[in-house]
Amino acid sequence: MTFLELTKVNTFYGLSHILFDVSLSVNKGEIVGLLGRNGAGKSTTMKSIMALVPPRSGFIRFKGQDIKGKDPYLLFRTGIGYVPDDRRVFADLSVDDNLEIVYRRNGDWTKEKVYQLFPPLAEIKDRRAGHLSGGEQQMLTIGRALMGSPELLLLDEPTEGLAPLIVKALENQILQLKSMGISILLSEQNVKSALKLVDRVYVIDNGRIRFEGTVKDLETNEEIKKRYLMV
């Protein structure tokens, strides 16, 4: 049984058809990369899974259950954590309250544990989230998702716009999450960073999956890299 499985998902924004028969899967304990250029459909795929933009057709199964049509809050409660590309911290609340208000599925993750993973956050607990730097906001959105003790994390371009040093730290933290048994679907434009982390990759372009395989497969496939990833 695959952990997360999308089958022929089609998603629209109003009349514009964005995702075309997208199929992909994530196994337990894996980090799977979803690579693609600007506007390729990475974020839309994430939002389709989280039901923020519900797909019009296709199937999405998580832990063997059909989850299509369920509300986002129920998906979170079944164990899917979502970290959006534009971060969307709750700007009016303090860092601590951003973590505090999240629905807790069980006691696995606590604020203390989040602060251990992201020590800089512990020092700015009381600061309003709207006043944080990009890196701090990214830690906070990941920490926020972790508060629900997710089994699957949807990380949408987590390194976008961050300084190299912070990207490095974040990569380590993502690997730590994997070692804790959390499965991750990671979308990236930054192919180099992504390939260091992932077990398998999908390449998406124009709303269609163009390639699927291991990191090695992709690295040796110049054609795909050139056409869809600009590397």
Next chain:
Amino acid sequence: MDTGALLFQKILSQIFVGLSRTTILFIVSSGMSLILGVLRIPNIAHGSLYMIGAFMAFSVSNFFGGGSQGFWMALLLAPIGVAILSLITERGIFQFLYKREHLMLLLLTFALSLIFGDLVKLVWGAEYKSVPVPQVFHGHLTLVAGIPIPLYNLFLLLVGPVVAILLWLFVNKTKMGKISRAAAVDRDMVGAVGINVSRVFAAVFVVGCLLAGLGGVLVAPTVNVTLGMDHTLIMEAFLIVIMGGLGNIWGALIGALIFGLAQSLGILIWPQFGIIFPYAAVVIVLMIKPTGLLKSTW
């Protein structure tokens, strides 16, 4: 006593009148602002709930014999009655409409206010009702400069800050309050961290409407409880909310203060046209700060 001192006395006593009016205005418009800020519903029916609160106060007070006991029971039960009514309205109608445009919501709540008005007429009839001031609040207290202040007004002056503090605690210290502050800005993201936003909205709506009901009960002993009392109030409440900054409950407090004081002092300055002063104040405030005095959540 010379005329200067007399004038001073008059001004001071009008300020007290204005402040007790402020209390009512603040309680009602803070509830409206809360709903506007979090649920994004410009609820015209908010005034109707205030009116229904006052009518319910009349019934409850009557039921308990009309004396002091009647008043206290009304203070307890009428807001709860209004809260229940609002919960039914929210679950029955509003919860399906959060994604609609504001104009549509405005029209809907206007329709609802007409329906509530007719319901009140059906249940309570068209005549005036009055709710007696409880025994303990009969009489005056002379505080400063020999000005006698009706005890009930003094009571209102106490209730205002108590409500403000409770509201502050609700919004800033409870989980529900924090969630609603987050949902005011990004309700989808709040849903995506496992929170059933629909429930939160229901709770916030009920809290806001409870405040309308409370305002209605508190005003009841000072006015004739009558059909149409919703109209004046909803106008004033909207202006106060706009003046304070949409969705900002502290803005509602400041707006209510300005409105209440302009009302009471205006009567002193120009008795025949006192009514224009609060509206002039609104115009001036909005000319200086078009988006309202405090930060709007819109």
